[in-house]
Amino acid sequence: MSRIIIRNSTIVTMDAQRRVLTDHVLVVEGDRIVAITPQAEWVAQPGDDIVDGRSRYILPGFVNSHVHTVQHLSRGLSDDVDILTWLHDRIWPYESNLTEEDSYISTLLFGIEQIANGTTTVADAGVQHAGGTVRAVNELGIRAALCHSIMDEGEGLPESWRLSTDDCIALQEDEYRKYNGAADGRVRWWFGLRTLLNNSDALIVKTVEAANRRGTWIHMHVAEAWEEIEYCKQTRGTSTVRHLNRLGALGRNLLAVHVVYVEPDEIQLLHDWDVKVSHNPAAALRVMGLPKIVEMLEGGVTVGLGTDGAPSNCRNSIIDEMWLASLLQKGRLRNPSAMPAQTVLEMATIDSARCIGWDGEVGSIQVGKKADLVVIDPNTPNMQPMHDPISNMVFSMKTENVESTMCNGVWLLRDRKFTQIDVDEVLKEVRERAASIRKRAGIVLPKRFNWN
Ligand SMILES: [Zn+2]
Known part of the structure:
Protein backbone atom coordinates (compact mmCIF):
# COMPACT_ATOMS: atom_id res chain seq x y z
CA MET A 1 0.00 0.00 0.00
CA SER A 2 1.47 3.39 -0.95
CA ARG A 3 1.97 5.87 1.85
CA ILE A 4 1.16 9.56 1.90
CA ILE A 5 3.99 11.59 3.39
CA ILE A 6 3.71 15.21 4.48
CA ARG A 7 7.22 16.46 5.16
CA ASN A 8 8.83 19.66 6.46
CA SER A 9 5.66 20.78 8.20
CA THR A 10 4.63 22.10 11.59
CA ILE A 11 2.12 19.76 13.22
CA VAL A 12 -0.31 21.14 15.80
CA THR A 13 -1.13 17.75 17.30
CA MET A 14 -3.80 18.63 19.93
CA ASP A 15 -2.59 15.52 21.78
CA ALA A 16 -2.73 15.31 25.60
CA GLN A 17 0.48 17.37 25.94
CA ARG A 18 -0.68 19.78 23.20
CA ARG A 19 2.64 19.31 21.41
CA VAL A 20 3.41 21.43 18.38
CA LEU A 21 6.07 19.63 16.32
CA THR A 22 8.23 21.67 13.96
CA ASP A 23 10.09 20.17 11.00
CA HIS A 24 8.36 16.83 11.28
CA ILE A 33 -1.61 7.96 10.82
CA VAL A 34 1.20 5.42 11.16
CA ALA A 35 4.19 7.58 12.07
CA ILE A 36 5.22 11.10 13.09
CA THR A 37 8.98 11.57 13.04
CA PRO A 38 11.51 14.38 13.04
CA GLN A 39 12.51 15.35 9.49
CA ALA A 40 16.11 14.19 10.05
CA GLU A 41 15.04 10.63 10.98
CA TRP A 42 12.69 10.02 8.08
CA VAL A 43 13.54 7.49 5.38
CA ALA A 44 11.61 7.50 2.10
CA GLN A 45 10.24 4.25 0.69
CA PRO A 46 9.65 3.49 -2.97
CA GLY A 47 6.12 4.48 -4.00
CA ASP A 48 5.71 7.14 -1.28
CA ASP A 49 3.38 9.97 -2.32
CA ILE A 50 5.31 12.93 -0.92
CA VAL A 51 3.73 16.31 -0.16
CA ASP A 52 5.97 19.18 0.81
CA GLY A 53 4.57 20.91 3.89
CA ARG A 54 7.19 23.66 4.06
CA SER A 55 5.76 26.75 5.79
CA ARG A 56 2.46 24.92 6.26
CA SER A 74 -32.52 27.22 2.74
CA ARG A 75 -29.60 29.54 3.32
CA GLY A 76 -30.92 33.10 3.24
CA LEU A 77 -34.55 32.00 3.55
CA SER A 78 -34.98 33.23 7.10
CA ASP A 79 -32.68 36.16 7.76
CA ASP A 80 -33.76 39.03 10.03
CA THR A 85 -41.44 33.14 11.99
CA TRP A 86 -38.16 31.32 11.38
CA LEU A 87 -39.69 27.98 12.38
CA HIS A 88 -43.35 28.11 11.40
CA ASP A 89 -43.28 30.25 8.23
CA ARG A 90 -39.90 29.41 6.75
CA ILE A 91 -37.97 26.36 7.92
CA TRP A 92 -40.70 23.85 8.73
CA PRO A 93 -42.51 24.44 5.40
CA TYR A 94 -39.14 24.18 3.66
CA GLU A 95 -37.89 21.04 5.44
CA SER A 96 -41.21 19.21 5.20
CA ASN A 97 -41.24 19.73 1.40
CA LEU A 98 -37.85 18.11 0.76
CA THR A 99 -37.56 14.96 -1.30
CA GLU A 100 -34.86 12.35 -0.80
CA GLU A 101 -33.00 13.76 -3.82
CA ASP A 102 -33.21 17.29 -2.33
CA SER A 103 -31.69 15.93 0.90
CA TYR A 104 -28.89 14.38 -1.13
CA ILE A 105 -28.07 17.62 -3.00
CA SER A 106 -28.39 19.72 0.17
CA THR A 107 -25.95 17.43 1.98
CA LEU A 108 -23.51 17.62 -0.95
CA LEU A 109 -23.56 21.44 -0.85
CA PHE A 110 -23.15 21.34 2.93
CA GLY A 111 -20.24 18.91 2.69
CA ILE A 112 -18.42 20.88 -0.01
CA GLU A 113 -18.50 23.92 2.24
CA GLN A 114 -17.32 21.95 5.28
CA ILE A 115 -14.41 20.39 3.39
CA ALA A 116 -13.38 23.86 2.17
CA ASN A 117 -13.36 24.95 5.83
CA GLY A 118 -11.21 22.01 6.91
CA THR A 119 -14.02 20.14 8.65
CA THR A 120 -13.84 16.36 8.38
CA VAL A 127 -31.91 14.27 8.93
CA GLN A 128 -35.19 14.06 6.96
CA HIS A 129 -34.49 11.40 4.29
CA ALA A 130 -31.76 9.18 5.66
CA GLY A 131 -31.00 7.46 2.33
CA GLY A 132 -30.22 10.74 0.55
CA THR A 133 -28.04 12.09 3.35
CA VAL A 134 -26.04 8.88 3.82
CA ARG A 135 -25.44 8.61 0.05
CA PRO A 158 -46.51 19.87 9.30
CA GLU A 159 -48.84 16.87 8.98
CA SER A 160 -46.19 14.63 7.38
CA TRP A 161 -44.03 14.96 10.49
CA ARG A 162 -46.69 13.97 13.01
CA LEU A 163 -45.45 10.54 14.15
CA SER A 164 -46.64 8.70 17.25
CA THR A 165 -44.14 8.24 20.06
CA ASP A 166 -43.65 4.56 19.25
CA ASP A 167 -43.30 5.26 15.52
CA CYS A 168 -40.55 7.78 16.31
CA ILE A 169 -38.57 5.04 18.06
CA ALA A 170 -39.35 2.37 15.43
CA LEU A 171 -38.23 4.66 12.59
CA GLN A 172 -34.90 5.35 14.28
CA GLU A 173 -34.28 1.72 15.18
CA ASP A 174 -34.78 0.87 11.53
CA GLU A 175 -32.37 3.64 10.45
CA TYR A 176 -29.83 2.51 13.05
CA ARG A 177 -29.92 -1.02 11.65
CA LYS A 178 -29.56 0.22 8.07
CA TYR A 179 -26.98 2.97 8.42
CA ASN A 180 -24.87 2.62 11.56
CA GLY A 181 -21.34 1.86 10.33
CA ALA A 182 -22.14 2.77 6.70
CA ALA A 183 -19.57 4.36 4.36
CA ASP A 184 -16.67 2.24 5.68
CA GLY A 185 -17.54 3.17 9.25
CA ARG A 186 -17.64 6.90 8.53
CA VAL A 187 -21.35 7.05 9.42
CA ARG A 188 -22.57 6.54 12.95
CA TRP A 189 -26.29 6.51 13.60
CA TRP A 190 -27.67 8.26 16.68
CA PHE A 191 -31.11 8.88 18.16
CA GLY A 192 -32.58 12.38 17.89
CA LEU A 193 -34.77 14.57 20.05
CA ARG A 194 -35.51 17.86 18.31
CA THR A 195 -36.44 19.98 21.35
CA LEU A 196 -38.52 19.88 24.48
CA LEU A 197 -41.14 21.99 22.70
CA ASN A 198 -41.77 19.10 20.31
CA ASN A 199 -40.94 15.98 22.32
CA SER A 200 -43.17 14.26 24.87
CA ASP A 201 -41.72 12.96 28.13
CA ALA A 202 -42.59 9.42 27.04
CA LEU A 203 -40.52 9.89 23.88
CA ILE A 204 -37.56 11.29 25.83
CA VAL A 205 -37.56 8.33 28.22
CA LYS A 206 -37.95 5.75 25.43
CA THR A 207 -35.19 7.43 23.39
CA VAL A 208 -32.74 7.19 26.27
CA GLU A 209 -33.57 3.49 26.71
CA ALA A 210 -33.23 2.78 22.99
CA ALA A 211 -29.92 4.66 22.61
CA ASN A 212 -28.41 3.09 25.73
CA ARG A 213 -29.43 -0.40 24.62
CA ARG A 214 -27.44 0.09 21.39
CA GLY A 215 -24.54 1.98 22.95
CA THR A 216 -25.19 4.97 20.69
CA TRP A 217 -25.71 8.69 21.36
CA ILE A 218 -28.55 11.24 21.51
CA HIS A 219 -28.54 14.67 19.82
CA MET A 220 -30.95 17.22 21.29
CA HIS A 221 -31.42 21.00 21.28
CA VAL A 222 -31.48 21.90 24.99
CA ALA A 223 -32.43 25.17 26.70
CA GLU A 224 -31.91 27.05 23.44
CA ALA A 225 -34.61 29.69 23.75
CA TRP A 226 -36.22 31.62 26.56
CA GLU A 227 -39.61 30.56 25.13
CA GLU A 228 -38.58 26.94 25.65
CA ILE A 229 -37.76 27.51 29.32
CA GLU A 230 -41.10 29.27 29.87
CA TYR A 231 -42.96 26.46 28.09
CA CYS A 232 -41.13 23.83 30.13
CA LYS A 233 -41.96 25.62 33.37
CA GLN A 234 -45.63 25.85 32.38
CA THR A 235 -46.01 22.25 31.21
CA ARG A 236 -43.47 20.42 33.42
CA GLY A 237 -43.10 22.76 36.36
CA THR A 238 -39.37 23.42 36.01
CA SER A 239 -36.66 24.40 33.50
CA ARG A 246 -35.81 14.25 36.61
CA LEU A 247 -36.61 12.06 33.60
CA GLY A 248 -33.21 10.35 33.88
CA ALA A 249 -32.26 11.72 30.47
CA LEU A 250 -28.91 13.28 31.38
CA GLY A 251 -25.93 11.08 30.57
CA ARG A 252 -22.47 10.88 29.02
CA ASN A 253 -23.96 10.03 25.63
CA LEU A 254 -26.24 13.09 25.46
CA LEU A 255 -25.08 15.88 23.15
CA ALA A 256 -26.97 18.95 24.36
CA VAL A 257 -26.95 21.73 21.79
CA HIS A 258 -26.92 25.50 22.47
CA VAL A 259 -27.65 25.30 26.24
CA VAL A 260 -28.15 29.04 26.54
CA TYR A 261 -30.48 29.26 29.54
CA VAL A 262 -28.97 27.43 32.52
CA GLU A 263 -28.51 28.30 36.18
CA PRO A 264 -25.46 27.27 38.26
CA ASP A 265 -27.19 24.14 39.62
CA GLU A 266 -27.94 23.08 36.04
CA ILE A 267 -24.30 23.53 35.00
CA GLN A 268 -23.46 21.31 37.98
CA LEU A 269 -25.92 18.67 36.71
CA LEU A 270 -24.38 18.79 33.22
CA HIS A 271 -20.98 18.22 34.80
CA ASP A 272 -22.10 15.48 37.19
CA TRP A 273 -23.76 13.49 34.39
CA ASP A 274 -20.92 14.22 31.93
CA VAL A 275 -23.39 15.67 29.40
CA LYS A 276 -21.64 17.13 26.34
CA VAL A 277 -22.47 20.64 25.13
CA SER A 278 -22.25 21.97 21.57
CA HIS A 279 -21.77 25.74 21.39
CA ASN A 280 -22.80 27.52 18.17
CA PRO A 281 -21.74 31.16 18.58
CA ALA A 282 -23.20 32.68 15.39
CA ALA A 283 -26.62 31.08 15.93
CA ALA A 284 -26.54 32.11 19.60
CA LEU A 285 -25.79 35.73 18.74
CA ARG A 286 -28.34 35.79 15.99
CA VAL A 287 -31.45 34.35 17.56
CA MET A 288 -31.02 32.59 20.91
CA GLY A 289 -28.98 34.51 23.46
CA LEU A 290 -25.53 34.47 25.01
CA PRO A 291 -24.59 31.15 26.62
CA LYS A 292 -22.42 30.87 29.75
CA ILE A 293 -19.64 28.94 28.04
CA VAL A 294 -16.87 30.19 30.35
CA GLU A 295 -18.88 29.13 33.41
CA MET A 296 -19.54 25.71 31.86
CA LEU A 297 -15.84 25.21 31.09
CA GLU A 298 -14.93 26.30 34.63
CA GLY A 299 -17.55 23.86 35.89
CA GLY A 300 -15.79 21.03 34.08
CA VAL A 301 -18.35 20.54 31.29
CA GLY A 309 -27.59 24.96 9.95
CA ALA A 310 -27.22 27.43 7.07
CA PRO A 311 -30.44 29.36 7.85
CA SER A 312 -29.16 29.96 11.41
CA ASN A 313 -25.65 30.77 10.29
CA CYS A 314 -25.30 31.63 6.61
CA ARG A 315 -21.48 31.62 6.74
CA ASN A 316 -21.34 28.05 8.09
CA SER A 317 -17.60 27.86 8.71
CA ILE A 318 -16.09 26.41 11.87
CA ILE A 319 -13.17 28.79 11.27
CA ASP A 320 -15.49 31.78 11.64
CA GLU A 321 -17.08 30.15 14.71
CA MET A 322 -13.70 29.94 16.46
CA TRP A 323 -13.23 33.67 16.11
CA LEU A 324 -16.80 34.43 17.20
CA ALA A 325 -16.69 32.01 20.15
CA SER A 326 -13.87 33.94 21.72
CA LEU A 327 -15.30 37.39 21.00
CA LEU A 328 -18.74 36.42 22.29
CA GLN A 329 -17.45 35.45 25.73
CA LYS A 330 -15.03 38.37 25.96
CA GLY A 331 -17.87 40.76 25.16
CA ARG A 332 -20.43 39.06 27.38
CA LEU A 333 -18.12 39.09 30.42
CA ARG A 334 -16.30 42.30 29.49
CA ASN A 335 -13.14 40.30 30.03
CA PRO A 336 -10.48 40.31 27.27
CA SER A 337 -8.78 37.24 28.77
CA ALA A 338 -11.90 35.07 28.55
CA MET A 339 -11.84 32.14 26.10
CA PRO A 340 -8.24 32.39 24.88
CA ALA A 341 -7.18 31.08 21.47
CA GLN A 342 -5.87 27.72 22.73
CA THR A 343 -9.18 26.95 24.46
CA VAL A 344 -11.10 27.75 21.28
CA LEU A 345 -8.83 25.57 19.13
CA GLU A 346 -9.41 22.72 21.58
CA MET A 347 -13.16 23.24 21.28
CA ALA A 348 -13.03 22.96 17.48
CA THR A 349 -10.91 19.78 17.47
CA ILE A 350 -10.35 17.39 20.38
CA ASP A 351 -13.17 18.67 22.58
CA SER A 352 -15.73 18.56 19.76
CA ALA A 353 -14.54 15.00 19.08
CA ARG A 354 -15.12 14.22 22.77
CA CYS A 355 -18.55 15.80 22.51
CA ILE A 356 -19.59 13.23 19.93
CA GLY A 357 -17.78 10.25 21.42
CA TRP A 358 -15.35 9.93 18.50
CA ASP A 359 -12.18 11.16 20.28
CA GLY A 360 -10.67 7.66 20.26
CA GLU A 361 -10.22 8.02 16.50
CA VAL A 362 -10.32 11.71 15.55
CA GLY A 363 -9.77 15.21 16.99
CA SER A 364 -5.99 15.05 17.34
CA ILE A 365 -2.99 14.04 15.25
CA GLN A 366 -1.53 10.94 16.85
CA VAL A 367 -0.09 7.66 15.64
CA GLY A 368 -2.89 5.09 15.43
CA LYS A 369 -5.67 7.62 14.95
CA LYS A 370 -7.61 8.08 11.73
CA ALA A 371 -5.87 10.26 9.14
CA ASP A 372 -8.21 13.25 9.35
CA LEU A 373 -6.28 16.48 8.92
CA VAL A 374 -6.17 19.91 7.38
CA ILE A 390 -2.10 29.58 17.52
CA SER A 391 -3.57 33.01 18.06
CA ASN A 392 -3.57 33.69 14.30
CA MET A 393 -5.44 30.44 13.66
CA VAL A 394 -8.31 31.62 15.83
CA PHE A 395 -8.36 35.37 15.31
CA SER A 396 -7.03 35.84 11.74
CA MET A 397 -7.59 32.64 9.82
CA LYS A 398 -10.18 32.41 7.07
CA THR A 399 -11.51 29.60 4.93
CA GLU A 400 -9.12 30.66 2.15
CA ASN A 401 -6.18 29.54 4.31
CA VAL A 402 -7.31 25.90 4.07
CA GLU A 403 -5.12 24.44 1.34
CA SER A 404 -5.94 20.74 1.67
CA THR A 405 -8.29 18.54 3.69
CA MET A 406 -7.90 14.80 4.31
CA CYS A 407 -10.44 12.42 5.87
CA ASN A 408 -9.87 8.72 6.48
CA GLY A 409 -6.55 8.89 4.63
CA VAL A 410 -8.11 10.35 1.46
CA TRP A 411 -7.54 13.89 0.18
CA LEU A 412 -10.98 15.49 -0.20
CA LEU A 413 -9.43 18.85 -1.04
CA ARG A 414 -5.91 18.99 -2.46
CA ASP A 415 -4.27 22.33 -3.27
CA ARG A 416 -7.75 23.90 -3.05
CA LYS A 417 -9.25 21.51 -5.62
CA ASP A 422 -17.90 17.93 -9.25
CA VAL A 423 -18.70 21.22 -7.52
CA ASP A 424 -20.10 22.99 -10.62
CA GLU A 425 -22.52 20.13 -11.21
CA VAL A 426 -23.73 20.30 -7.61
CA LEU A 427 -24.17 24.09 -7.75
CA LYS A 428 -26.31 23.79 -10.87
CA GLU A 429 -28.60 21.31 -9.09
CA VAL A 430 -28.63 23.52 -6.00
CA ARG A 431 -29.95 26.56 -7.87
CA GLU A 432 -32.72 24.60 -9.57
CA ARG A 433 -33.83 22.64 -6.53
CA ALA A 434 -33.74 25.54 -4.08
CA ALA A 435 -36.13 27.57 -6.25
CA SER A 436 -38.51 24.67 -6.73
CA ILE A 437 -38.62 23.73 -3.02
CA ARG A 438 -39.41 27.34 -2.10
CA LYS A 439 -42.26 27.36 -4.62
CA ARG A 440 -43.65 24.00 -3.41
CA ALA A 441 -43.47 25.15 0.20
CA GLY A 442 -45.26 28.43 -0.65
CA ILE A 443 -42.58 30.55 1.04
CA VAL A 444 -42.72 34.17 -0.10
CA LEU A 445 -39.98 36.56 0.97
CA PRO A 446 -40.63 40.29 1.24
CA LYS A 447 -38.72 42.27 -1.40
CA ARG A 448 -35.83 44.32 -0.07
CA PHE A 449 -35.09 47.57 -1.92
CA ASN A 450 -36.67 48.59 -5.17
CA TRP A 451 -36.15 45.89 -7.80
CA ASN A 452 -36.94 46.76 -11.43
ZN1 LIG B 1 -29.95 22.86 15.41
Missing part, protein backbone atom coordinates in the same frame (compact mmCIF):
# COMPACT_ATOMS: atom_id res chain seq x y z
CA VAL A 25 7.13 14.21 8.85
CA LEU A 26 3.67 12.77 9.05
CA VAL A 27 3.10 9.35 7.51
CA VAL A 28 -0.35 8.10 6.48
CA GLU A 29 -1.01 4.53 5.43
CA GLY A 30 -4.51 3.46 4.49
CA ASP A 31 -6.95 5.35 6.72
CA ARG A 32 -4.52 5.86 9.65
CA TYR A 57 0.66 24.00 9.47
CA ILE A 58 -1.07 20.66 9.88
CA LEU A 59 -4.09 20.61 12.19
CA PRO A 60 -6.49 17.81 13.03
CA GLY A 61 -9.55 17.90 10.77
CA PHE A 62 -12.10 20.15 12.48
CA VAL A 63 -15.08 18.52 14.19
CA ASN A 64 -18.34 20.39 13.72
CA SER A 65 -20.55 19.18 16.55
CA HIS A 66 -23.91 20.57 15.43
CA VAL A 67 -25.18 20.85 11.87
CA HIS A 68 -28.34 20.44 9.79
CA THR A 69 -27.29 18.97 6.45
CA VAL A 70 -30.77 19.25 4.92
CA GLN A 71 -31.10 22.95 5.69
CA HIS A 72 -28.33 23.98 3.32
CA LEU A 73 -30.63 24.86 0.40
CA VAL A 81 -36.83 37.26 11.45
CA ASP A 82 -37.85 36.15 14.96
CA ILE A 83 -37.64 32.51 16.04
CA LEU A 84 -41.33 31.66 15.52
CA THR A 121 -16.39 15.20 10.98
CA VAL A 122 -19.90 16.51 11.64
CA ALA A 123 -22.83 15.68 13.92
CA ASP A 124 -26.25 16.27 12.35
CA ALA A 125 -29.38 16.78 14.45
CA GLY A 126 -31.99 16.86 11.73
CA ALA A 136 -24.06 12.16 0.02
CA VAL A 137 -21.84 11.61 3.09
CA ASN A 138 -20.45 8.49 1.44
CA GLU A 139 -19.61 10.34 -1.79
CA LEU A 140 -18.21 13.40 -0.01
CA GLY A 141 -15.79 11.25 2.00
CA ILE A 142 -16.45 12.99 5.33
CA ARG A 143 -17.35 11.43 8.68
CA ALA A 144 -20.80 11.99 10.19
CA ALA A 145 -22.86 11.15 13.27
CA LEU A 146 -26.41 11.36 11.93
CA CYS A 147 -29.88 11.21 13.43
CA HIS A 148 -33.41 11.82 12.25
CA SER A 149 -35.22 15.04 13.16
CA ILE A 150 -37.72 13.66 15.67
CA MET A 151 -40.92 15.29 16.93
CA ASP A 152 -44.05 13.70 18.37
CA GLU A 153 -45.96 16.77 19.56
CA GLY A 154 -46.15 20.56 19.44
CA GLU A 155 -47.87 23.41 17.68
CA GLY A 156 -47.68 24.10 13.96
CA LEU A 157 -46.04 20.80 12.97
CA THR A 240 -35.33 22.14 30.74
CA VAL A 241 -32.11 20.76 32.25
CA ARG A 242 -33.73 20.14 35.66
CA HIS A 243 -36.62 18.38 33.94
CA LEU A 244 -34.33 16.20 31.81
CA ASN A 245 -32.52 15.25 35.01
CA THR A 302 -17.02 19.31 27.91
CA VAL A 303 -17.93 21.92 25.30
CA GLY A 304 -17.41 21.62 21.55
CA LEU A 305 -18.04 24.01 18.65
CA GLY A 306 -20.66 23.81 15.93
CA THR A 307 -21.95 25.94 13.09
CA ASP A 308 -25.66 24.99 13.24
CA VAL A 375 -3.22 21.69 5.79
CA ILE A 376 -3.16 25.42 6.51
CA ASP A 377 -1.34 27.81 4.20
CA PRO A 378 -0.62 30.93 6.28
CA ASN A 379 1.16 32.80 3.47
CA THR A 380 -1.64 35.30 2.90
CA PRO A 381 -1.99 38.94 4.02
CA ASN A 382 -4.60 38.11 6.68
CA MET A 383 -2.29 35.62 8.43
CA GLN A 384 1.02 37.47 8.41
CA PRO A 385 3.10 38.05 10.42
CA MET A 386 2.96 34.94 12.64
CA HIS A 387 4.07 36.26 16.03
CA ASP A 388 1.75 33.75 17.69
CA PRO A 389 0.59 31.07 15.22
CA PHE A 418 -12.03 19.08 -4.75
CA THR A 419 -11.03 15.54 -5.61
CA GLN A 420 -14.26 13.59 -4.99
CA ILE A 421 -17.05 15.92 -6.13
